[in-house]
Amino acid sequence: MYLDYRLGIGKESVWLISHLQANAKKPPFFVGEIGKFWAKKEYYTRREDKKMYLLLYTLAGEGTLSYEGSTWALSRGTVAFIDCRPYHAYNTAVQSEGNWVFYWMHIDCQNCDYYYESLFPGGFSLLIPGVDCEMEEVFETLINSYDDLHPNALCFMSNYVSGLLTRLLARRDWQKVRDIEHRDIIDAAVAYIKAYFHRPIDVENMAQQVGLSKYYFIKLFRERLHITPYQYLLVHRINEAKKMLISTERKILEIAFAVGFSDGGHFSRTFRRFTGAAPCEYRRQWRDQNGEL
Numbered sequence: 001m002y003l004d005y006r007l008g009i010g011k012e013s014v015w016l017i018s019h020l021q022a023n024a025k026k027p028p029f030f031v032g033e034i035g036k037f038w039a040k041k042e043y044y045t046r047r048e049d050k051k052m053y054l055l056l057y058t059l060a061g062e063g064t065l066s067y068e069g070s071t072w073a074l075s076r077g078t079v080a081f082i083d084c085r086p087y088h089a090y091n092t093a094v095q096s097e098g099n100w101v102f103y104w105m106h107i108d109c110q111n112c113d114y115y116y117e118s119l120f121p122g123g124f125s126l127l128i129p130g131v132d133c134e135m136e137e138v139f140e141t142l143i144n145s146y147d148d149l150h151p152n153a154l155c156f157m158s159n160y161v162s163g164l165l166t167r168l169l170a171r172r173d174w175q176k177v178r179d180i181e182h183r184d185i186i187d188a189a190v191a192y193i194k195a196y197f198h199r200p201i202d203v204e205n206m207a208q209q210v211g212l213s214k215y216y217f218i219k220l221f222r223e224r225l226h227i228t229p230y231q232y233l234l235v236h237r238i239n240e241a242k243k244m245l246i247s248t249e250r251k252i253l254e255i256a257f258a259v260g261f262s263d264g265g266h267f268s269r270t271f272r273r274f275t276g277a278a279p280c281e282y283r284r285q286w287r288d289q290n291g292e293l
Helices: 112-119 135-145 153-196 203-210 214-225 229-247 252-258 264-275 279-290
Strands: 002-006 014-017 031-039 044-048 052-060 063-067 070-074 079-083 088-092 100-108
Touching: 031 135, 031 153, 052 063, 052 135, 063 079, 079 112, 079 153, 100 135, 112 153, 135 153, 153 203, 153 214, 153 229, 203 214, 203 229, 214 229, 229 252, 229 264, 229 279, 252 264, 252 279, 264 279
Parallel strands: none
Antiparallel strands: 002 044, 014 031, 031 100, 044 088, 052 079, 052 100, 063 070, 063 088
């Protein structure tokens, strides 16, 4: 196994290591190490060929993970579940404000392969656990139980880990369903805009059309398309106006009305804002470059 690290952690940090013999019988989800680190700026770990999985949950600050050829920002509330056999590295992010605080555990890879393949059929990504995953409660329970000498303590811990991985998997499936539903909603809104852009529609109309509140609709639309629904409507109207300007002899005011503007002045100002030219200038410039129709 390759390992290189700098253990720059605060004195309040916790690091517990199992003393179970390598050839001893282990429960299905055996936790070999577990901890809670307050990692300072100099903290880093680089590793390869460790026959364990790492489950890491960020509480505060920010870390950076290099894994499977990509770099991931480990911000508050994110979970990284990685196979420690391929090369990987993680450290406190340069831009982190204060310490990077995170829980972590190493789980025997015997039964984790199935969960890993189920969680990431298309390749690794970070997980965003729901409240039901109870990340902090599970980690604290495991840490407090780690040195328990009760003969069944390891079985209890294994059950906690199994339950946590199952909840993460259920959360992932729910997110996939939600993403599909959201995509369908935004696709319907976009289709509505394209069909009725020439009418006096507004964001209220769009939200009603897809059955959402105005503010949740705006939030969802921006998350998926990185633009507000009103901006999308304006962009579509201006693009349609461009087509009419270069392909017809219609007057500017007629085109303004045809693409949904009720005011010629508003249309001209909006057109200039998006293209850098007034409608008549845009038409003339295009024809100077491409010839008359």
